[in-house]
Amino acid sequence: MAHPTQLGFQDAASPLMEELLGFHDHALMIVFLISTLVLYIIIAMVSTKLTNKFILDSQEIEIVWTVLPAIILILIALPSLRILYLMDEINDPHVTVKAMGHQWYWSYEYSDYENLGFDSYMMPIQDLTPGEFRLLETDHRMVVPKESPIRVLVSAEDVLHSWAVPSLGMKMDAVPGRLNQTAFIVSRSGLFYGQCSEICGANHSFMPIVVEAVPLENFEKWSSLMLKDA
Structure with a gap:
């Protein structure tokens, strides 16, 4: 950060x-x-x-x-x-996540699971807790296992967006009607923040990205809980 x-x-x-x-x-x-x-x-x-x-x-x-x-x-x-x-290079990804840009939020769909998907909105300032970052926190984080190849498919529903997380070296344009892909491996546990890097409208600066990297066993527990709630 x-x-x-x-x-x-x-x-x-x-x-x-x-x-x-x-x-x-x-x-x-x-x-x-x-x-x-x-x-x-x-x-x-x-x-x-x-x-x-x-x-x-x-x-x-x-x-x-x-x-x-x-x-x-x-x-x-x-x-x-x-x-x-x-x-x-995208070799044998362990998890595939589809990131879809909207005005003005992101939605994520885990392609390896049948019903695992959610929308990710910026956290309102009044809902922030001590230690959280204004304009960067989201109500749902993109959770991935650390030290595993992650493939991200990026597209958009309306206008041009860009999925970018600086500390991961990621920046991929989200183009309506086109599916772009990129890949990364997170080397340590933690929270990694990004934002849309394409000027996509009035609320362009209010669609943050939060990637949470956790150990594989924690990711499996999280995905099981998300599937139960689906």
Whole structure:
């Protein structure tokens, strides 16, 4: 969960988010080195005699500033493509959840169970208990087992929405008439908060997402209770 004065991303709660954080640091370091080099060259050319005719017409420098950016692009592209392929990998999911966006709430349907589904609305401020987050809590959470592959099918009933949970590295557009899919593995128990990340209307900021990761035995107890109440 984000906190005041925080710099950087939320703590990773999935292997995919750990990969994204690593790639972010990798790309940031490259940008930092480029910025330092360019700043040094600008200062050197202003304060020294580097602006003489030999430097300005140097074939060697032209080769360097042509080849070096190509190498930098390769160093960024290769890990980026690797993560893109990892994000598309969906191998033998243990649980499949269909997330449907509405104006302005989410509904969840557990496809592996016959009658397990519910709507998830934002919790009214007057119903919050101490320790809960305003505008982020929901009356029903999406409960999943930790350390298990979870597939999420995402769509929408009305307009464009986007199902996003930053600490899990998840962001998938919900498009009416189209079924998109993504997958994740939660590496630890806890509550992970997200929101619709597509401007979907007047109450766009009032359709939060709460993913609750629990041990497998707790998930089985929860699903049994939900099926009894259905």
